[in-house]
Amino acid sequence: MVNRRNFLKALGAMALGGILGNVYKGAGRALAEAEVSAPPLPWPYVELDVEYVRKMGHLGYYAFECAGGAFWGIIESLREKIGYPYTLLPIPTREEVEAALEEGKHLHSMMQYGAGGALGWASLCGALNGSAAAIQMVSENWKKIGDMLFRWYETALFPSDKSNEYASRHEFFVKKYKSDKVLPQSVSHSILCHVSVSNWCEVSGYASGSPERSERCARLTGDVAAKAVELLNADLKGELELLGTFTFSQTTASCRTCHFKGTNYEMGQFTRGKMQCETCHTDMRPHAHNIVRLELPGSSSSNPGKTVAGGAALTGIIGAIAGVWSYMKSKGSKKPG
Ligand code: HEC
Ligand code: HEC
Structure with a gap:
């Protein structure tokens, strides 16, 4: 569709690019080129209702x-x-x-x-x-x-x-x-x-x-x-x-102190994502073991590597969660990717 309006817009686009009169000889040819070649992104945006x-x-x-x-x-x-x-x-x-x-x-x-x-x-x-x-x-x-x-x-x-x-x-x-x-x-x-x-x-x-x-x-x-x-x-x-400024859900921010796209595998950087972790991950028991091993502040490090079991399990889980939270509070929540 070639009409006067598009033609003027095409000319405008070229003038902006600073190529008018340089590369293009005739207006007809200029129009043809401008109509088939897409300008680089981002394309113009005007306020919309x-x-x-x-x-x-x-x-x-x-x-x-x-x-x-x-x-x-x-x-x-x-x-x-x-x-x-x-x-x-x-x-x-x-x-x-x-x-x-x-x-x-x-x-x-x-x-x-x-x-x-x-x-x-x-x-x-x-x-x-x-x-x-x-x-x-x-x-x-x-x-x-x-x-x-x-x-x-x-x-x-x-x-x-x-x-x-x-x-x-x-x-x-x-x-x-x-x-x-x-x-x-x-x-x-x-x-x-x-x-x-x-x-x-x-x-x-x-x-x-x-x-x-x-x-x-x-x-x-x-x-x-x-x-x-x-x-x-x-x-x-x-x-x-x-x-408003962007913020992760509170839990996601806490998980992302360790779990984000990074190079420290041991620390938990074998996953990535920004979704609300708590939507799917509700059982945090594996961390009971890992928090001890990582010797985080707020967790017991007297028995490194010892797995919580039996009657002590519940206390272990609560301790681990508390550990994760205090660790998270001591760090920022800003992490890349
Ligand atoms: C203090 C660092 C740290 C924080 C905070 C943390 N994790 Fe982890 N997490 C780890 C590490 C390290 C492992 C790897 C443990 C291993 O497999 O030896 C792990 C393992 C996991 C696993 C795999 C567990 C399994 O079944 O083996 C899941 C799932 C997980 N984390 C989810 C979460 C979620 C969800 C949160 C937030 C509520 C969270 N983590 C917070 C360090 C952390
Ligand atoms: C939509 C559901 C969902 C959400 C939301 C989610 N995960 Fe997962 N996540 C999964 C599934 C499913 C797996 C694979 C579990 C498996 O295969 O054992 C997984 C795996 C993981 C693992 C590796 C587990 C392992 O066995 O080593 C970690 C760590 C983890 N997720 C952390 C997180 C963190 C941190 C967040 C939030 C940033 C998050 N997940 C958000 C569903 C989810």
């Missing part, structure tokens, strides 16, 4: 599920406002999406593989996956913003009150709802689709294959895309810190 993106994310879910929906909701909103270079992406317009939904026609877009925690494997929540991909396209600070988004997700109530409201008042962009009920809410304490969906099903009593669960994830997709844009808007103004 958080509520508009919440609705676009919800609509996107209906066409492309969670990952495709979140990515499309953010990126298509940018394309509507900025045009090039987003015009280079093979994603449908809002009109095309609405028409396809009406006709029950299947559409392709980007990031659809991420649905259901990637191909239904229920690993990383697709709404996070798609949003993080969009964030990485538009900001140098994508790691920081991504961390804030992921941690927020662990603690957020889904679907949000706003999304429940939009659905019950039919204020989202879809014409026909999977469900327009005010849906029960849950906190997942996890970025995993598996945990997020399973917890919600348990709280709500709806099966994972129900239209209500699907609608819950559509609203969640809107909520996550909206939060991503709230963070990106703040980032654009250099005001990310106003939205």
Whole structure:
């Protein structure tokens, strides 16, 4: 599609690059080159309306599920406002999406593989996956913003009150709802689709294959895309810190004093991750032995290597946990990777 608007934008992009009049001889050739070559990342970002993106994310879910929906909701909103270079992406317009939904026609877009925690494997929540991909396209600070988004997700109530409201008042962009009920809410304490969906099903009593669960994830997709844009808007103004500083869960911070991506195997650096450890690891008994061996402050080092057993086990566990905690308090929680 070659039109005057794109042409002027193309010229603008080249002028910025300082190559205008140097490499390109004719305007026609310049246009052709600029239209087919994608500029390096990050691509331009302008402030977006958080509520508009919440609705676009919800609509996107209906066409492309969670990952495709979140990515499309953010990126298509940018394309509507900025045009090039987003015009280079093979994603449908809002009109095309609405028409396809009406006709029950299947559409392709980007990031659809991420649905259901990637191909239904229920690993990383697709709404996070798609949003993080969009964030990485538009900001140098994508790691920081991504961390804030992921941690927020662990603690957020889904679907949000706003999304429940939009659905019950039919204020989202879809014409026909999977469900327009005010849906029960849950906190997942996890970025995993598996945990997020399973917890919600348990709280709500709806099966994972129900239209209500699907609608819950559509609203969640809107909520996550909206939060991503709230963070990106703040980032654009250099005001990310106003939205709070990133902190791990208390337990994760304590575990990460030893367990993080590092080179000291003996110390516990044979794992990595930033998730809430306590979601899965609740039995800390093995540490009873290890804390003694490590001779940490707050633990008994009189019997190095001695394994706690029998009646002493409980005391040992409590001692070990106390040891871990006091050790953690004596250290900071800042660790790389
Ligand atoms: C003081 C350092 C330290 C802290 C803090 C710590 N760990 Fe460990 N942890 C270790 C070390 C060292 C090992 C390896 C022990 C071994 O296998 O000899 C280990 C082993 C483990 C294992 C494997 C245990 C097994 O079954 O063999 C798990 C799981 C684990 N830690 C989880 C956690 C979690 C979750 C936390 C936070 C609640 C935590 N750790 C806090 C040092 C620590
Ligand atoms: C979603 C669930 C989940 C979360 C959250 C989680 N883990 Fe794990 N972790 C596992 C599983 C499953 C294994 C593999 C256990 C096995 O195969 O015995 C594992 C393995 C480990 C091991 C190695 C265990 C061994 O046998 O040597 C360590 C250490 C560990 N995790 C620490 C952590 C820490 C620290 C955190 C938080 C930063 C964390 N885990 C978060 C599920 C989880």
